[in-house]
Every structure is written in C-alpha cells, then in structure tokens.
Amino acid sequence: MTKKTLIALLLLVAVASIVPFVVSNYRTFQFTLVLVYAIALLGLNILTGYNGQVSLGHGAFYAIGAYCAAVLMDKAGVPYWATVPAAGAVCLVVGFLFGLPALRLEGLYLALATFALGVSMPQLLKYKALEEWTGGVQGIVIAKPDAPWGLPLNSDQWLYFFTLGVALAMFLLGWNLLRGRVGRALVAIRDHHIAAEAMGVHNALYKSLAFGVSAMYTGVAGALGAIAVQFVAPDSFSIFLSILLLVGIVIGGLASISGALYGALFIQFVPNLADEISKAAPWAIFGIFMILFVYLMPTGVAGALRMLSERQKRHNFPAAKNEEEVP
Amino acid sequence: MDAFLFQVLAGLATGGIYASLALALVMIYQATHHVNFAQGEMAMFTTYIAWSLMDAGLPYWPTFLLTLMVAFLLGVAIERLVIRPVEHAPVLAVVVVFIALLVILNSVTGWIYTYTLKPFPSPFPEEPLWGIRYMSPHEIGAIGITLLVLVALYLFFRFTPLGLAMRAAAQNPQSARLVGIRVGWMLALGWGLAAGIGAVAGMMVAPIVYLDPNMMGGVLLYAFAAALVGGIDNPWGAVLGGFLVGVLENLLGAFVIGNELKLSVALVIIVGVLLVRPSGLFGTVHVTRV
Structure with missing residues (x-):
C-alpha cells in the first residue's frame, strides 16, 4: 500500500465514522446496509471478478449467513457478535462443497447451476421439515443489540460502527489475500486456466477455495444484514437478491476491491432514487440507470476512476511514460 | 397408470411452451453467444400487445400475425438501439443490460396494464379433440404450434438464402462480411426472429397461466434449463430439452416430492445432468486449442 492510498483510506474511515452523527437514524441504517452489501460484493467479486466463475446464486449464501445468525440468536441464545464468525464458517464450508461439483461447469452452465441454487433457497427455507428452526414463511424476528460498555450511542449508531469494524477487517483480509500469491493464482486461472495449470497452480483447489472464501464473505454479510434488519424471512432472499449482487459488482467494477463499495452504494440508493x-x-427507471452506467462505464465505476486517474497522471507528467520504458 | 399418463401428457404440453422459449434463447445464443435474460419479458410484453389488439375487437388469427410482426420489429429495435452499443463490452456488462431490459419491460408493462390478472383467449376449441381426454385442445394445439415453428425455422435456415446468410454470420462473422453479408443486420434479424418465437410462446402460455406481468418468470427459468440441458447450440436439443424438463417437472411434482419443492428438485436434476455431460445432452463439445 502506498502512502497516498493509506492516507486516502484513513480519510475514508474518518468520514465514515462521522456519518452516523450527522445523518438521521434511518440514514444510518441505510449506510449500515451499504457496508453489508459491500462485504457481500467483495465476496462475489473474489469469485466472479478475480476468478472468472459467474455466480447467479450468491443470494443463497447471503440467506444461509442470515439464517445462521438468526437461528443461533433465537434458538441457542448466542450473542449477536458471535453469530457473525459462525455464519462465515458455515458458509465457507457450504461454499467449498458447492464449489467442488461446480468445477465441472463453465460459463453459462455454471451460471445455471448457481442460478438453481439461488432459486431453490427460498423454497428450502420454507420447507416443512425445517420449520422448527427457520420459522417457515413467517421467518424469525431478532432483537436489536444495544451499545455495550455504556457507550453514548443509540442502537442504530452502534450497529453501524460494529458493521464498519467488521467491514474494515474483511476488506483488509481481502486485500491481503488478493495482492499476493493467491490473488495472482486466481487471476491466472481466470485468464488462462491451462497455462495456470502448467505453471503449477492447482486449478481445482484454488477454484473451490475461491468459492468457499466468496461464500464466507457473503455469509458474514448475510449475518450482519439479518442483525441490522432484525428480521429474516425466505422471501427476502429471492433470486432477485442474487441478481442485484451481480449487478452491484458489474456496476462497481469487476476485479477491483474498491468497486465493491461503489456497487453497494448503487444497489442501496439508486432504487430509492428511482422510486422518487x-x-x-x-x-x-432503475433499469435505465443500469443501462446508462454500463454505456458510460463499461468497466464499472472503479474502472472509470482508474482511467481518469491514469489520464490525470499522464497529463501531469507527460515524460513519465518514456522514463519507464528505459530498461 | 391413467394418472401417470395424464401427468406425462400435461408435462409435454407445458414442455412445448418451454421449448418455444428455449428455441428463442438458442436463436440469440447462436448469433451472438449471449443468453438473453429479457427473452421472457419480451414475450410477455408482446402478449400484452396481442391482448390490446383483441381488446380493440380484432379476431384471433389476424391478431396473432400482427403480434408476430410487432414482436419482430421490437426485437430488431432492441438489438439496434440497446444491444449494439455494448457489442464490445465485457460479457457481464452485457448481462447487466439484459437484466436492465428485463426490469424495464416488466415495470413498464405493469405501469401500462396494471398488475391484475387478465384472461387470454385460446384459438383452439373447448371440446376435447378426437375424443382425447388426457389433454385439452389448447395443450395439443400448443405442442402442434411449437413443432410447426421448429419445422418452419429448420426450413428457413436450411433452404433460404437469407437463412444461409444468417448461419454464415453467426458461424464466422469475418468471412461472412468478406463475401458481402451484412453481419450487423443478420444479428438484428436473429433478434427479431427470436422475439417472434418468444411471442408465440407468450400467446400459448397466457391462456394457461393468465396474463400478468410476472407470468414469464418461471417459464424463462425452465426454458433456460431446457436450452442448457439440450445443448445451447442445438435447436433440436433445446426443443427436446423443453419437453424433457416439462415432463420431469410434472412427474416430480405429482408423484415424488409434491409441488413445494418441485422447482428445486427439477433444477438439481438438471445440474446433475450437466455434471455428467457438461455441454448438455446434444450440445457440441468444444475443444480448446492451447
């Protein structure tokens, strides 16, 4: 991380910390959801953007995470903060296992398999045999956690900071994972899996691991989302959620970490804007926004920003490019 | 045995509708290598146009033909105006455009026609045909029309110069352009044909499920599955896949697991088929050159 990005990151965290004190409780709740979506989108981006495996069913992992948190809190009395890592662990395993058969499928066929997962999830959650835990169609209501240690925060504000903390940790983890050996292996598989195999990258292992890690991120997001919304029900995790997540990473920018944040802002606020x-x-109106974004920024918001900054750099130092070319 | 036969035949009837839409998906896939997620909503929208025409007093068959023409023009217009600008964008960006089209068409239809269910007439008689009591005349008619569309398409692609030009444009755009085929227009034509086939599917499914902006959601899913099971680059496979999915769905729903989970189980079976044959039952296996 260069000094400049570090400063930018600290500035972003500082701004994010002020937000809940200047906006209303409802807006704070909306920003909490932005952070939740950002974690889910980062997870999907690891799989689809970096590893090139299209998933049309990530809403299912989000649902599993959310139900994990809700069932643990409701039935086992587990404190809310402990449900988040539990949801992540469950989704890691489920995602890894789903990733194994998915190895056989590519492109559209993988899209169909994941689509099937996304479509089936609400039906499975409504299934009679599971009703004792899942609460069937009615779902589960969760109590809102209050701020601990006598902090002068209301529960919306506390939840926002809790989510912000988890999001920061997840983003740092993701950044660390993607910049090194693992990230390069994932991108190599996406770009040319045969060449990657020839260079010693274990395709099957990395692809199913990517599925697992991606599901873990989405599961953590699901748990946080359930705690923030205080309610889970099968129909809030329809196939539409999965599609919205895919729209989020494409609009935000494929294979970019910051793209997750832009995508999250898009899927949280643009539908409201369209409604107004x-x-x-x-x-x-939402559809028109989607088409406009794709027309104007085919590589997503992150891609467009990158292009702008490159252009600015070239403008400021026209000679810099030539210097680089000297061996 | 009687009940079994009944379920199989009913499955064939819905399968015919999946098959038509699967055929439309395959049309666009062959020409552009994209799967059109908005195919179902395009079909739904054109079915509403048919409803408007009939509401204005036109008889069924003239409406049918007129709707096909409108659908064709709509397909060509969408290709030219919406899809053409993202021709060179990444695949997933195009997918987002398709999803955008889906929500736009759905929302606009709901806005114009409201979300209340509307009955849609069937062109076929009420009384059982030839004493067949297992299938309603509409179901027999729907299957017949699906097969008719398939044969017409086969004849068109096999025996007309335009069909040949379209196949050439899909298979090898560069060479096709060199021999003077206007590849861009061939793609637009493919979209128009696909929209027309979709309109047929829409008008056949509407009498069964009633007209409603969300009526194609489930149908599109099955059509997608049918096209992939049959092999996305094989029209005959897609039609067979459609019938297969329809029968499978019905039998599972009736005898094995009940209606609640039939969608899930049908999808699991489809994924299972794909695990054994990753390019579908009748699709071509692609060999990649290293």
Missing part, C-alpha cells in the same frame, strides 16, 4: 423519480414504474 417515478412512483408508477420505479424499476423502469
């Missing part, structure tokens, strides 16, 4: 523009057909 037209009450009659809000989704039509």
